[in-house]
Amino acid sequence: MTPAGSLLLAKDLRKSYGSTPALDGAEFSIHPGEVVAVMGPSGSGKSTLLHCLAGIVTPDSGSILYNGRELSSMKDAERSALRRSEFGFVFQFGQLVPELTCTENVALPLRLTGVRRKEAERTALSWMERLEVEDLGNKRPGEVSGGQGQRVAVARSLVTSPRVVFADEPTGALDSLNGERVMQLLTEAARSTNAAVVLVTHEARVAAYSDREVVVRDGKSRDMMLEHSV
Amino acid sequence: MSIGHTLLGLLESGPRHGYDLKRAFDEKFGHDRPLHYGQVYSTMSRLLKNGLVEVDGVEAGGGPERKRYAITEAGITDVEAWLKQPEKPEPYLQSTLYTKVVLALLTGRSAGDLLDTQRAEHLRLMRILTDRKRRGDLSDQLICDHALFHLEADLRWLELTAARLDQLATEVRA
Numbered sequence: 001m002t003p004a005g006s007l008l009l010a011k012d013l014r015k016s017y018g019s020t021p022a023l024d025g026a027e028f029s030i031h032p033g034e035v036v037a038v039m040g041p042s043g044s045g046k047s048t049l050l051h052c053l054a055g056i057v058t059p060d061s062g063s064i065l066y067n068g069r070e071l072s073s074m075k076d077a078e079r080s081a082l083r084r085s086e087f088g089f090v091f092q093f094g095q096l097v098p099e100l101t102c103t104e105n106v107a108l109p110l111r112l113t114g115v116r117r118k119e120a121e122r123t124a125l126s127w128m129e130r131l132e133v134e135d136l137g138n139k140r141p142g143e144v145s146g147g148q149g150q151r152v153a154v155a156r157s158l159v160t161s162p163r164v165v166f167a168d169e170p171t172g173a174l175d176s177l178n179g180e181r182v183m184q185l186l187t188e189a190a191r192s193t194n195a196a197v198v199l200v201t202h203e204a205r206v207a208a209y210s211d212r213e214v215v216v217r218d219g220k221s222r223d224m225m226l227e228h229s230v
Numbered sequence: 231m232s233i234g235h236t237l238l239g240l241l242e243s244g245p246r247h248g249y250d251l252k253r254a255f256d257e258k259f260g261h262d263r264p265l266h267y268g269q270v271y272s273t274m275s276r277l278l279k280n281g282l283v284e285v286d287g288v289e290a291g292g293g294p295e296r297k298r299y300a301i302t303e304a305g306i307t308d309v310e311a312w313l314k315q316p317e318k319p320e321p322y323l324q325s326t327l328y329t330k331v332v333l334a335l336l337t338g339r340s341a342g343d344l345l346d347t348q349r350a351e352h353l354r355l356m357r358i359l360t361d362r363k364r365r366g367d368l369s370d371q372l373i374c375d376h377a378l379f380h381l382e383a384d385l386r387w388l389e390l391t392a393a394r395l396d397q398l399a400t401e402v403r404a
Contacts (some may be wrong), residue, residue: 204382
């Protein structure tokens with residue numbers, strides 16, 4: 001694999017919050033169907049890197065190419081559309097909408113792209129079956145366990161068949177057994193749809209579900225894939 | 231692992247031939263390191279000499295005689311005592327990695343690179359074990375988890391050491 005075949009390719013990213021540098025020359029690449037773990041100690045810049053790659057945060061300088069196009073050259077509306085339809089997100093705490101049922105939560109990204117309710121919920125249910133939470137459809141997030149809620153969140157992240165799933169400490173709030181099951185289901189589902197997964201974690205046992213790792217330290221990251229391909 | 235105690239424990243459920251014992255051992259505990267026949271027969275003759283097993287019958291076939299072994303009361307007591315005895319926790323105080331880190335600092339080489347290389351190697355093994363766990367049964371999962379938790383502990387140490395390299399460099403060079 002070469003950087004040319006990368007779905008996402010970031011080079012020399014810099015981002016400061018006030019006088020505090022969060023990223024100081026970070027690089028990253030990922031190919032379709034690849035699971036890459038972003039590792040590093042707390043405060044090293046892992047989450048900032050993920051937010052930049054996902055177009056949530058704009059870096060001060062550097063380049064991010066998604067599918068060959070520079071993210072910074074896109075209009076806000078275009079980046080938002082990209083996040084809705086081509087990117088999926090899982091966070092440490094599921095961040096499900098408490099007023100909606102689990103099925104409605106999973107269907108939400110489809111509804112936001114204009115898919116009709118029935119069709120959206122049918123697709124949602126098929127993802128909930130894959131994540132083994134189809135029985136929770138009518139429950140609200142407050143009525144399910146942490147592990148179940150996180151599987152619902154994973155189903156939601158995959159429901160639009162995204163090309164990239166961004167997972168920020170997806171098992172951080174779970175015990176070992178639930179965390180492993182979530183990782184197993186997330187990586188299996190992503191691989192079966194050829195989605196790339198950017199997996200931010202500080203846990204080695206979670207990173208072991210990835211194909212390779214990129215380590216961030218003091219805002220700097222080294223991507224061996226880029227170094228080897230030079 | 232005490233092969234003698236393990237074979238004795240396997241005999242508690244009923245008499246077996248040496249070959250059956252080896253097969254049962256390999257299936258349950260010998261995933262990566264199956265027993266040699268020689269190990270089984272030398273262990274059984276030691277257990278026989280110590281009165282922990284007895285010969286329950288001999289089958290004469292086309293090849294060599296096949297002895298069937300049964301555990302004795304003394305053998306059962308021995309297994310019981312072994313199971314009750316806690317294993318000595320590994321103290322992990324002789325770390326090659328620590329030595330390498332200190333030597334790298336003393337000789338002006340990059341200890342950070344050394345730790346990065348080691349992290350990559352640990353993660354490589356962790357991926358292999360995670361994959362084996364995913365495809366394996368419950369015993370495979372438990373055996374791999376044991377190794378994975380130990381490797382994870384090593385990695386935590388690597389991270390902590392990486393974060394303290396400057397401090398360590400000052401100390402070892404003083």
